[in-house]
Amino acid sequence: MKKALKHLPTIVFIVFIFAMTILFFALPKKEYSSSEKRYLSDFPTLTVNTFFSGEFGEDFETYLSDHTAFRNFWVGLSSYYNYSLGNPLSNGIYNCKDGYLVNDPPKTDRLMINIDVIGEFSKKHDLPATMVLAPSTGYVCSDVLPNKHIIYKDDELFTDVANTLKENNIDFVDVRESFKEAYKNGTQVYYKTDHHWTAEGAYLAYTELAPNLGLTANGEDAYEISSHSGFYGTTYSSSGFWFNEADSIGIYKSNAIKDGDIEVTIVDNGETTSLRSLFVLDNLKDDDKYPVYLDGNHPYTVIKNKAVKDGEKLLVIKDSFAHSLIPFLADHYSEITMLDMRYYKQNVSELIEKSDFDRMLFIYSVDNLGSDTDIAWLE
Numbered sequence: 001m002k003k004a005l006k007h008l009p010t011i012v013f014i015v016f017i018f019a020m021t022i023l024f025f026a027l028p029k030k031e032y033s034s035s036e037k038r039y040l041s042d043f044p045t046l047t048v049n050t051f052f053s054g055e056f057g058e059d060f061e062t063y064l065s066d067h068t069a070f071r072n073f074w075v076g077l078s079s080y081y082n083y084s085l086g087n088p089l090s091n092g093i094y095n096c097k098d099g100y101l102v103n104d105p106p107k108t109d110r111l112m113i114n115i116d117v118i119g120e121f122s123k124k125h126d127l128p129a130t131m132v133l134a135p136s137t138g139y140v141c142s143d144v145l146p147n148k149h150i151i152y153k154d155d156e157l158f159t160d161v162a163n164t165l166k167e168n169n170i171d172f173v174d175v176r177e178s179f180k181e182a183y184k185n186g187t188q189v190y191y192k193t194d195h196h197w198t199a200e201g202a203y204l205a206y207t208e209l210a211p212n213l214g215l216t217a218n219g220e221d222a223y224e225i226s227s228h229s230g231f232y233g234t235t236y237s238s239s240g241f242w243f244n245e246a247d248s249i250g251i252y253k254s255n256a257i258k259d260g261d262i263e264v265t266i267v268d269n270g271e272t273t274s275l276r277s278l279f280v281l282d283n284l285k286d287d288d289k290y291p292v293y294l295d296g297n298h299p300y301t302v303i304k305n306k307a308v309k310d311g312e313k314l315l316v317i318k319d320s321f322a323h324s325l326i327p328f329l330a331d332h333y334s335e336i337t338m339l340d341m342r343y344y345k346q347n348v349s350e351l352i353e354k355s356d357f358d359r360m361l362f363i364y365s366v367d368n369l370g371s372d373t374d375i376a377w378l379e
Contacts, residue, residue, distance in 0.1 A: 079240030093239035101235040106367035119168030134365040194233020199250030206328035223252040293323035299343035312358035322363040
């Protein structure tokens, strides 16, 4: 009996490995992980070159990891096990107080490079230009961070950005203080399970941005505001902290925009999609509900508001933070063209020459702009 107990851990381990192997081959392979918001890897191609270069082995290891039985359970177990050992960081996400899942400080190696590219691009065109930069969640909501965390250097970064933009005659709308003040007073300006600003945060950015654009911001009473629960965003998907509660996502629907006023044209991979609303409500059925705003990420999107007669035409070069902000600006412009340089690979200068834009607006988060390698396409 004692000898059998002595070998019990080995027996359990062998049975576990055998069972996991059987399940790996027996269970169907999923193409998409809804919890992680990404497509899982396909079985790698085996050739002489990929075998001897080691590429096949690396890709096969990724394939095994992606299709392990009960993958979500193991990802979560790893995150919570490390958390129990005093490590609140999982895959670059801090598990914070009050249910917040916060990205660690952004990489900034490309921030000033990208600002210089934007400055040089702006000089080529006789258009008023403005930038609004979303500060990092960890900077604004610093009180929820764990005791041990990397320092967020938004103040230093924003100062450098403001100085460089000023040299290039680009206006800079700095929302840091208004965001910190609103958060201090109880407004949730960032989601707890996602890296984006909330609808309330986007509205606050709009009120800060409007005077710079020569606009009078609408009061909140100008909107029909709704809230939709069950939102699990990107930080939730990346972290493995599956027990954190969901967010609610808000929609500010302008009372001034009537049915038939809005025409949205999206061009993506050569296909054109037409919408009649700034909000795609079908996307509220998904866990990640952020694409409710303008259907999420696309290379080229044009928004026309028929209710705005003889209004200006705005060119927006942006990341996904713009999606919840643009619906507020749609009240004021007859046409807004949005370009996402991660996907738009055409010559932007040629587009400007063919169009009659009245001004340019750059909308980014400091997190994205600090590491973005696609701004180089801006020419």
